[in-house]
Amino acid sequence: MLNLAIIFTLVAVYTTSSLRTEAGTINIGGPCSITRNHLDPNTHKLISDCSDLTYCSGENGTCLARTCRRDEFPFGYSATDVLPPLCPLGSFCPDEGDGCRVQVSAGGECQMNRDEQCARAVNWQDFSSTENFYGSICLHSICMYANATLGSPCVIDNTTYTDIGLNGHMLPTVVVRDNCRSPQYYCVQNTMLCEQSKTLGSPCQLDQECEQRNCVTGFCVEPPETPLRVAPWQYVITAMCIIGAMIATCLMLTLIHKRHRLKRYRELRAYYMEQLR
Incomplete structure (x- = not known):
């Protein structure tokens, strides 16, 4: 039993240390190795021994502060941290964040x-x-x-991202990208040629086949973020309904006012007739 407990303890320590290495918790000045740099199999994010604020230097094997960033609000920084600069036009910041490159x-x-x-x-x-x-x-x-056009050879890149769903199971998401002119064309996986994208209501299998890049239940439909398009005739009918409602309200108020005045007139006439008797 003692040996079994020791084994479980070693496994737990090993698992914890592995997770820490995966998470990249080493701060500035700590030891690291670029040989352990890899992409996360689920998110495809670059993982190293260093934290999100640092990168692993291949020269001296230590974690150094990042010297550039690719996002306006990079992950891992607090409101009080000094952010590394964005790269100028014509250059980019690599995943490592070790400096702008052409x-x-x-x-x-x-x-x-x-x-x-x-x-x-x-x-x-x-x-x-x-x-x-x-x-x-x-x-x-x-x-x-x-820039590949209709009938031209094309290249397809399928990337699978995995996340945990609501039921706790791993939920894969496949993103298909190609070099055909978009959204006019898409790359067919069977022929590896660019074909015309499908219009709304056409049968489909992948989002990439549709002009709107949204295939639901086997048909091309508009994506959820599509703004509502109101037809001109709908504007006309709505305006006519509003004007009609305003006219009807005015007529109704006028009739009610006249009835009140008539009722008041009859009451006054009856009163004066009673006084003359």
């Missing part, structure tokens, strides 16, 4: 799903959309332009 040209390497690490094309205005960074996109950690 954007990568098409064909160069980029970190996973970091489209902003790729440089813009000369004519990026022609195919820029909300699904890329000024026309550039990072697929399979390679920078490319999202």
Whole structure:
């Protein structure tokens, strides 16, 4: 029994230390190793020995304060902390946060799903959309332009993110990205060619197939965040109803007022007639 208790204790200590290493709790000046840098299998976030405020230096094997940030409000910093600067135009801050770097040209390497690490094309205005960074996109950690047109060969990058659902079970979410011009086209996985995106009401299997990028119960529908579109005839009917209601109210008040005046007139006439008798 004693040996079993010791084994459980060692397992618990090992598990705790592993979780601490995964979480990255080492602060500035602490020892680290870049060989343990990896992507979290569920969130695909870069994990190192260092905390969220530091990065692991490959030169001296210690955790150093981050010298740049990619987000306006980076994770892990408090209201009193001094935030590292954002990178200027034409550069980017890597996942490590160890300093700004020049954007990568098409064909160069980029970190996973970091489209902003790729440089813009000369004519990026022609195919820029909300699904890329000024026309550039990072697929399979390679920078490319999202400018493939109808019938052109394309590249697909499937990424699975896993989170804990309401029932406590792991809930996977698959994000499909490609280099076709969006939202006009999408990349078909069977042929690896760009095809015309499907309109609202068309049958679909993936969100990527629809122009609105939202496939629900096998049909393309508008996404939940779509603003309500009011047709011109609805404005006309609404205005007519409001005007009609105002006119009806005015007429009703006028009739009620006249009835009150008539009733009062009859009462006064009856009173004076009674006095004359």
